[in-house]
Amino acid sequence: MSDLIVKKLKKYFLFLSLLFFFSLGIHLTYSYVYSDSLSEPEQGGTISEAIIGTFPHLNPLIPSNDHNAYINGLLYRSLLEYSTISGTLESDIASCNIENLLYIECVIESNLKWSDGTPITVSDIEATFNVISQTKVNPIIASLLENTTIETTENTISFENTSKDVNFLQIFLQPILPKTIVEGLTTETVEQKFSEIDGIYSGRFTLTNISKDDTVGITKITFGKNDMYFGNELFIKFLILNLYTDENHFLKNKSSFNIFNDKERLIGNSIPRLTAYEYTLSQFVASFLNTEQVSEKLRPHILNALNRDDIIEAVGENNVIAAENPFLSEEDFENPKPAVEIQDFMKEKGYYSKKELLKSASETEAKIIADVEKELKAKEKAAEEEAKEVIVPEEKKILPTQSDLKVIVSPTTKKYNFTSEENILVEGEVSQGVSAVFINDYKLEGFDAGDSKFFYRLLKSFDSIKEGENNYKVYYETDGEKKLVDEFSYYYNTDADALQKYKDSFFETAVENNGGDIEESSDTEKADDGNEDNEKAAEVAGVQTELSSKEIEALDENLYYNEAGKSYSINIVYAQTDDEMQLTAAEIQSQLFAAGINSQLMPMTLGDITVGLRNETLEYDMIVIGVNLGYFGSNIFPYFHSSQVANGYNFSNYKKLSVDILLEELKSNTLAISKQEELELKLLDIIKEDSVVKVLYTPKIRLLVDKNIKNFELPAYLPDSRHRYFPLVAAYLSEKREIQTGDKGPIGFVGYIIRTLFSY
Structure with a gap:
């Protein structure tokens, strides 16, 4: 009986051995065949992105800085394109020599077509700039073109200016429209929404479908790969924007997307399948003192009382990063020590402890x-x-x-x-x-x-x-x-x-x-x-x-009072844009109180602040507001040049000839790095001595991306949030492996096994 069991066991072990060697052989053969194979992205697939907001106007002539600008970037091209890889302006529709701001010539690239198959021409570019100049639909671009002479040939367009201004380069980022569309626009119709049915596009995507579901408050906008985009290297075939009318509808359906720009931190880390990519824009939040209202003796006291680290802690260290100065560089920008003690200044003004x-x-x-x-x-x-x-x-x-x-x-x-x-x-x-x-x-x-x-x-x-x-x-x-x-x-x-x-x-x-x-x-x-x-x-x-x-x-020990018992106080206007601004203003108020200065907070919309400044009706001592430097980080001209007081950008009412001269030189050319840094240092020294601004922080923005999306690379800095579409160019959902069969054979297989065994 025992011999029979032994024989059965031998057969069983023999079977297991054969099965093992067979499986091992298959595994080794597979490993050998696919060794040195190359992974390649596969074409196709759909990515969905969630956006909270109103239906887009699809009109690239209207200045936008929200999801409209992002969508315009998907659908349209401009003369130049900002490269998130090199951090410079590169050719898009044309190759342009921008070294001399007085005269810029652009040569139109070949093989460029609209989505309907017609070629993109110089006439389209000229017509786009003409309608902007005539209708003022985009006031900034229109003002930049006022003193510009435009000339064209069959495949070139040139811009001749009367003065040097690096801001002029903004026109090269203006989306271009077909001449057939812009010729029919008037002052009355140019600001209207464009049709979502028969649009003609030049970007990497075209608008292919729109579906609405009012029961859940969502509109699905489908963008397809533009086959007429020459050299379009997109791997994904469709991008669907799930447009939610409000936050509540979005939060109820937050699991149905692959990408979300979580600017307001609605989701955070609550969805494990999403990876957070943090990036910053060319912007900062700062407190500007009104030089026409706040004495130069008091300004250092106010700004030195503001502790940037404590403000960042109040706002949330995960939400912002410290910003040192208006150029967002690492240079020191600490304000000087006050020339007089605060109690002496207060006595001069008739205020006492x-x-x-x-x-x-x-x-x-x-x-x-x-x-x-x-x-x-x-x-x-x-x-x-x-x-x-x-x-x-x-x-x-x-x-x-x-x-x-x-x-x-x-x-x-x-x-x-x-x-x-x-x-x-x-x-x-x-x-x-x-x-x-x-x-x-x-x-x-x-x-x-x-x-x-x-x-x-x-x-x-x-x-x-x-x-x-x-x-x-x-x-x-x-x-x-x-x-x-x-x-x-x-x-x-x-x-x-x-x-x-x-x-x-x-x-x-x-x-x-x-x-x-x-x-x-x-x-x-x-x-x-x-x-x-x-x-x-x-x-x-x-x-x-x-x-x-x-x-x-009954009076407070910290503050200073006049003989009538009224405390010395300043008015702080702050931009009512998000919770972070409110927390910032509250912390500033607390810090100033500890330093002996009472204050009243005045929350206002950006529009109301601008109108109040331009009309000179806004009574304030300090403005806490965000500043965007755009594509040219060295260009702080709008916020410190005396000419910009009337435009409502110079929040400090700061007027100083030496600063004006340096700012004009800084924006007058695309300077060498060393020269630019030299001018920046001179400006920083003057501005900080006058104690007009305290730069606080730069907000962080989190782009949440599904881990199933491969090769998605987002830089830590973008000049504009619309450029967050650029990682989609190289992203893909699936990949295939290509076998390298050139030297595969029995001898190579034996060598592979030997190398594998001796590698352990």
Whole structure:
């Protein structure tokens, strides 16, 4: 029985061995055949992209910076094209020599056709620029063409300018339309939406189909590969844009796309199959100070109070990257130290800290009370002269032995006092070395070490005096040790008759008990009798300070106030574009408050800001706004040249001849790198010394791409978001492998096996 089992096991193992060697042979043969094989992308496939927004106008003549510009980039070509690989302008419809901005000649490339098969000609280019110039449909391009002479030949077009301006190169990125289309456009029709049915295109894609589903709020726009695009290297056949009307519809269908430009971070990392490609645009967010409103003495204080790192932390470190200066280079752009201390500047403007106001109010009130007291004493002396003839009974005489106070000098120097009025300002003198003053257990906040006087107000609302007897002990703290230096008391009763009875009783009792060692305080009594004078003094003090000590106590320690109690404040306008701008403005407000400057935030749309600046109706001290440098990062001309104040781009109202000259030179030519950097450094030095702007950060944008899309490469920087379509040119969905059969054979197979075995 055991022999039978052994035989079966042998057969079983033999079968397994044969199966193993057979499988191994197939595997080795397959590996050998496909060794050195090349992977090649396969043509075809569909990629879907999600976009939130309205239906596109499909009119490339209208200036756009949203999904309309992106779609125009898919459908149309321009004279030049920005290369995301080289970072330069390269030939698209034409080869252009842009070294001399005064004269640029372009030679039309051959084999260029519209999607209907007709050739792209010089006439199409000329007609496009003519309609823009005549209708002003694109104000920027139209203004750039104003002083330009255009001449054409059969295959060339030239542009002759009266001045050098690197911004002129923007016209070479303007999408070109067929002459047959633009010739029929008028001022009334040029800004209308173009038809989505019978369009003629020149780009890598054509619009092939549109379908709408209002139940889910989506419109599908299908773009197909343009077969008339000469040398069109696209691998994908279709690109479908899923256009959602709002965020809610999008989030309900967020799993049905391959690409999404997640500018507002609606998705984040919530979908594992999507890879996030982060990129930045040629832009930055900055705070611009209005030089016509904010003093040059204060500007460094404001800008130095802004901590870029804390602002970035508030906005989110994953959402932005720090930007150093307006050129987005690494050069230092820290503002200079202020020439004057902020408290000195505020004093010049009539604003003071809380402590300064407290001292001022106390000293003013003390002086006025002292003047009133002097007048009262004069009246008292006159009364005493009149009473010299009065004979006072011997038993009613009160001995003049009441002790004088040691440190209290006003409003009375007597130990025992009686009053029917509150709001009494007690003044005391302080010797050197005293670091703090205490009245009973209360430490006086208005006293600083080194002060020669202290003030303490007796006021019911302060709980520093109450009806009846009030006893006070004065302590000085020296070297951390408290020492009793004086004692005094006030009996307070608003009923004048009751007060007089108590006072008479007090002195009679004192005479009986102490043998006549208590003297009535005539100073206090006269002060009580002079209520009208006290009220007059308080009124005068209020006019001078406009604030009571209680009102001053309620003020904030950080800020500076005028005599009316109004804080020094600035108006901060910020562009209401996204949550990041709101967080930025709030953090700036917080940082300025900590530095002693109050502020009011004024959110506004970009359109309202522009209109307000151009009409000179916008009242502001600071604008927090995003700036886009476009294709020419060195061109900060619009934001700092004095000529741009009227256009609403020079947010600081900054006017300086030396800056104007350098800016004009910088934009006048396509300079060598070294010369450009030299000019930039000079500009940075001047602008930062004048403290007009604090550059904060550049926003990051996340493009989410399905991991199934191969060979998708997006650069970390783009001058314009519409160029994010460029990675689609080389992207594909599937690939095939091409076998290299040249030297394959039995001998090569044996060699392959040997190499494989000895490689381990």
